[in-house]
Amino acid sequence: MRPGRTRTIKVDALARVEGEGALRVRVRAGRVEEIQLRIYEPPRFFEALLRGRDFREAVDIVARICGICPWAYQMSAAQAMEDACGVEVSAPLRALRRLVYCGEWIESHALHVYLLHAPDFLGYDSAVDMARDHPEAVQRGLELKKVGNLVMSHVAGRSVHPVNARVGGFYRVPGREELRDLVGPLRRARDLAVETVRWVSTFPFPDFEQQVPYVALRHPTEYPILEGKIASTDGLEIEVQDYDRHFVEVQVPHSNALHSLTRDGRPYGVGPLARFNLNFPGLPEALQSLAREVGTIPPCRNPFRSIVVRSLEMVYACEEALRLVEAWEPPAEPAVPVVPREATGYGCTEAPRGILYHRYRIGADGIIQEARIVPPTSQNQRPMEEDLRAFVQGHLDLPRDELTWRCEQVVRNYDPCISCATHFLRLEVDEG
Amino acid sequence: MNSSSRRVKLAVWKFTSCDGCQLTLLNCEDELLTLAGRVQVAYFLEASRATVRGPYDLSLVEGSITTPEEVQRIREVRQASRYLVTIGACATAGGIQALRNFADVGEFLSVVYARPEHIRTLERSTPIADHVPVDFELRGCPVDRRQLLEVISAFLVGRKPQVATHSVCMECKRRGLVCVLVAGGTACLGPVTQAGCGALCPAIGRGCYGCFGPAESPNTGSLARRWRELGKSPAEVVRAFRTFNAAAPAFQEEGERHASG
Numbered sequence: 050m051r052p053g054r055t056r057t058i059k060v061d062a063l064a065r066v067e068g069e070g071a072l073r074v075r076v077r078a079g080r081v082e083e084i085q086l087r088i089y090e091p092p093r094f095f096e097a098l099l100r101g102r103d104f105r106e107a108v109d110i111v112a113r114i115c116g117i118c119p120w121a122y123q124m125s126a127a128q129a130m131e132d133a134c135g136v137e138v139s140a141p142l143r144a145l146r147r148l149v150y151c152g153e154w155i156e157s158h159a160l161h162v163y164l165l166h167a168p169d170f171l172g173y174d175s176a177v178d179m180a181r182d183h184p185e186a187v188q189r190g191l192e193l194k195k196v197g198n199l200v201m202s203h204v205a206g207r208s209v210h211p212v213n214a215r216v217g218g219f220y221r222v223p224g225r226e227e228l229r230d231l232v233g234p235l236r237r238a239r240d241l242a243v244e245t246v247r248w249v250s251t252f253p254f255p256d257f258e259q260q261v262p263y264v265a266l267r268h269p270t271e272y273p274i275l276e277g278k279i280a281s282t283d284g285l286e287i288e289v290q291d292y293d294r295h296f297v298e299v300q301v302p303h304s305n306a307l308h309s310l311t312r313d314g315r316p317y318g319v320g321p322l323a324r325f326n327l328n329f330p331g332l333p334e335a336l337q338s339l340a341r342e343v344g345t346i347p348p349c350r351n352p353f354r355s356i357v358v359r360s361l362e363m364v365y366a367c368e369e370a371l372r373l374v375e376a377w378e379p380p381a382e383p384a385v386p387v388v389p390r391e392a393t394g395y396g397c398t399e400a401p402r403g404i405l406y407h408r409y410r411i412g413a414d415g416i417i418q419e420a421r422i423v424p425p426t427s428q429n430q431r432p433m434e435e436d437l438r439a440f441v442q443g444h445l446d447l448p449r450d451e452l453t454w455r456c457e458q459v460v461r462n463y464d465p466c467i468s469c470a471t472h473f474l475r476l477e478v479d480e481g
Numbered sequence: 482m483n484s485s486s487r488r489v490k491l492a493v494w495k496f497t498s499c500d501g502c503q504l505t506l507l508n509c510e511d512e513l514l515t516l517a518g519r520v521q522v523a524y525f526l527e528a529s530r531a532t533v534r535g536p537y538d539l540s541l542v543e544g545s546i547t548t549p550e551e552v553q554r555i556r557e558v559r560q561a562s563r564y565l566v567t568i569g570a571c572a573t574a575g576g577i578q579a580l581r582n583f584a585d586v587g588e589f590l591s592v593v594y595a596r597p598e599h600i601r602t603l604e605r606s607t608p609i610a611d612h613v614p615v616d617f618e619l620r621g622c623p624v625d626r627r628q629l630l631e632v633i634s635a636f637l638v639g640r641k642p643q644v645a646t647h648s649v650c651m652e653c654k655r656r657g658l659v660c661v662l663v664a665g666g667t668a669c670l671g672p673v674t675q676a677g678c679g680a681l682c683p684a685i686g687r688g689c690y691g692c693f694g695p696a697e698s699p700n701t702g703s704l705a706r707r708w709r710e711l712g713k714s715p716a717e718v719v720r721a722f723r724t725f726n727a728a729a730p731a732f733q734e735e736g737e738r739h740a741s742g
Binding site: 062063064065066067068069089090091092093094095096097098100102103106109110113114115116117119160164165174175176177178180184187188191192194195198206207208209210212213219220221454457466 | 589
């Protein structure tokens, strides 16, 4: 590119992401001048339409925020309602929730690793195109995804918008033998997930490091899914109910979207890299060895390598699901009783894409008065833009088509779920 | 002429929605590659960055219409499509976001948005068929995988899709489930809700909550009376009819009857 020229990279409709977004990068005189990750997915007003609903209805309504990670929404909401009502579910009910969540991680990660992300590394437009040259790999991905969906539907009725989530527990819990049906498929899935880790580790990874701190749940004894304290690589460690004291959302004129920042104005990243960097000791020893063997260990600050971490998390989710299935002893009751009271409740769980925070204020009659939901993709918007800025600045020599594709890949590194993010995004229209 | 140009061109379009119905297509893990061999996936942004220009033989449309831009875009999709099939509660009834239809959308905006004057959204969320002719509507929140495959197969060979329009009760009977409403006294929308899910909720002892919208000739008034006898308040009856298919005419009318009373 000649000096002084203006160059614009535009992707009007980002593909292989969940939801609708566009990308615009403007370069002038060899410097990245403007980065826009524009979200044009229309808002659906979930926080508004939840008001006036019964506190027990939220778990079914918020599932509809996202077809890919509905259980995450259901669990953050259920947790927040139970917190408001001063109730804790029993250990077996918690274990069963974790099992379904493992299914969601497997299903969502397999979708992203194989159908959305891997084609970028191998130079295909889609997994269907990739299947012509790598049929066994795509089959492996589909089989993994199917097992994730099976875990969800076996316990929770269906994988998209499960019907068995309930404040206080479940409507019905499976018997011991019934759950053991999952052992065979999960063992097979675990082997496929290990193959996945080895396969994706052979991909070409650009030399790229990001600087943002990572934020994830951290749990003293396990890899976090359903609970923990909110921790950061900067040394923060807080209770979930203190989230709003440490993180804010700000409106950024150029991006037309709300960005999450720390109170002192810094961006932060959530998701597999954040979990991995903050919770590596929580992974089983064998999995830590596998991570070392493939050369992906903390601190891992290369977002392109998130595909390896997602694959490692799939192995974890399969093994954890197997452990939970084998230890399963059904409780006498599928749910604990929950009586509403006037209170505010907080919930935060690790959705496949990162921490998902819910806060609800309910009345003594159980009616929701206020709702607040912060999805992972909102928190990852600023790091996505920072990555784009740094990546484009460092790769201005690439041909235009190649650079455009790499920019898309930078965004897909985050597995962004734009449908999730948009119910709160502030879309602005330039009416000038 | 190469082989791909003779194959049926399939397109998948997204409007205001959660992605769950498109995902249901990707969740056909055993059939996906076979399907991709039979048809040319010409436009499916969630799955591929490559797009092929229209016209398309079969367009699957997910989502409802909630912005002026979407009003325009669905017309373009219709013009480029030989057959247009809507999939899911958003596309067939306006979805959960149609709850705005019963509220002041300006008030909704101010709850969620700091600067509502900049939001461009319509006052109502409406189904695709309110805007363009639709060849077939597949219900569900989300759609059922087997029904989706049936609809695609039917259009591929040019026959009418076989999708039942009777109520969830029939599915319960077929599965031999004990009626949660009659025997269990649980509030259930099954008698007025279209089949398709396989009676998932009654199977776990829970009342149906209406994902597939109104069944053919639903007696909503009678069911609402039964709910009242079970001790449900008018407000609870309203909320039961106002979820994912709130703007489907039969559910909307029943909701309004109790909202005004």
